[in-house]
Amino acid sequence: MIISYSNNFVFIRTPRAAGTSMAFYLFKSGLIDPQTDIYKVEGSFSTWEDFDQFISTDGLEFANLPRELKSLEKMAPVRRTFDDLRAKSAIQADMPCIATIRNPIERMASGYAYICRDVETHIANNNGVATSGVQHLLDNVTPNVNMYWDYALNHYNGSQPLHKWYTQSHYFPDHAEVFNIENLHQHASKFITEKGGVVSDPIELRRNTDIFTPDQTETVFADLTADRRQAMTDLFAKDFEIWERSYAVYN
Numbered sequence: 329m330i331i332s333y334s335n336n337f338v339f340i341r342t343p344r345a346a347g348t349s350m351a352f353y354l355f356k357s358g359l360i361d362p363q364t365d366i367y368k369v370e371g372s373f374s375t376w377e378d379f380d381q382f383i384s385t386d387g388l389e390f391a392n393l394p395r396e397l398k399s400l401e402k403m404a405p406v407r408r409t410f411d412d413l414r415a416k417s418a419i420q421a422d423m424p425c426i427a428t429i430r431n432p433i434e435r436m437a438s439g440y441a442y443i444c445r446d447v448e449t450h451i452a453n454n455n456g457v458a459t460s461g462v463q464h465l466l467d468n469v470t471p472n473v474n475m476y477w478d479y480a481l482n483h484y485n486g487s488q489p490l491h492k493w494y495t496q497s498h499y500f501p502d503h504a505e506v507f508n509i510e511n512l513h514q515h516a517s518k519f520i521t522e523k524g525g526v527v528s529d530p531i532e533l534r535r536n537t538d539i540f541t542p543d544q545t546e547t548v549f550a551d552l553t554a555d556r557r558q559a560m561t562d563l564f565a566k567d568f569e570i571w572e573r574s575y576a577v578y579n
Contacts, residue, residue, distance in 0.1 A: 329368045329408045330354055334361040335523055337424045340500045341407050344438055345430040346509040348388070348533045352380070353516040357525030366418070368405050388533055409499045426519060427500035429571045430509050432564035435496070437548040440476045443469060473549055477556045484563065497566045508574035515577070 330339040330351060339354060341347030351369070354360055355376040360367065362375070373379040413419045430438075447470055450462045458466060469479045483493040500506065507515035513530045520527050549557075561568070 329366075329406055329413070330360060331366040331413070331419060332360055333366075334364045335359050337426060337523075338410065338413065338419050340410050340425060340427040340504070342427055342429065342496045342499045343403070343407055344435055344442075345428045345496060346512050346532075347407070347428060349512060349531045350426075350428050350507065350516060352376070352531050352533060353512075353520065353528060354525075355380075356528045356531075357520045357523075359520065359523050359525040368408070370403065370406055383533065407499070410501045410504070421501075422503070425500055425504040427496075427504050427506050428509055428512065429496050429506050429567065429574060431545075431571055432496070432567045433549070433560065434545045436477075436480065436560065437545040439480065440473060440548060443476070473552050474556060477552060477560065481559065481563070495564060495567050497570055506570050506574050508571055508577075510575060511578040515574075 329341055332338070332354075339350065341351065348370070351367075355367075360376075367376065369376050369379045371379070371382075373382065410419070410425055414421055443465060447458075447462055447465050451458050454462075469476050480493065484495070505519070507519075516531075517527045552560075
């Protein structure tokens with residue numbers, strides 16, 4: 329989350345949609361004034377420069393990350409929604425907004441890989457023993473994609489704020505300028521240049537094997553039942569519309 333009062337825009341970070349990369353495009357652009365602007369980065373880092381130093385030294389490989397850099401609860405302050413910031417009077421309702429978006433199906437496939445890998449990491453770090461929470465995932469989520477989708481749908485419809493999942497369009501307003509992650513560098517370059525900032529070389533932080541090509545995504549969801557595919561399409565209808573519109577700008 330970045331609020332640039334100095335340049336009149338807010339950047340909203342949607343989960344698992346290149347938010348860290350876009351944030352660093354802005355941090356390195358010279359458009360963020362530490363005296364007047366507000367931002368939040370992962371973990372307990374007080375400045376983006378401190379976080380940048382951590383990345384340079386330790387990297388962002390998922391298996392090696394401390395929990396504060398990957399848990400839903402710890403990441404919540406970074407992923408504040410536009411409506412939340414508006415409700416707290418941090419921004420005006422018509423403040424220009426930018427955000428990123430990812431192909432919704434690819435994002436769901438990535439989420440499945442994320443959970444599977446998180447389970448493996450927990451077990452490896454616990455001498456091969458699965459805790460009760462991890463065992464629940466092993467029994468009810470990771471065996472196949474249909475079980476994962478049922479689990480995911482329950483979270484999208486859930487009532488507990490820290491554990492509820494949201495569509496990407498939940499995070500930003502209808503007037504937001506949205507950048508698809510496949511063309512993030514082009515979108516970021518145009519926005520920063522128009523604001524008079526400095527464009528960095530392409531940034532791909534947190535990029536890993538969870539970034540699926542269309543073929544890889546289809547492989548992951550090959551066994552997904554037809555009714556679940558339709559439910560996924562219906563749930564993410566608005567996200568698809570926004571992603572396709574953004575993707576069409578450079579493709």
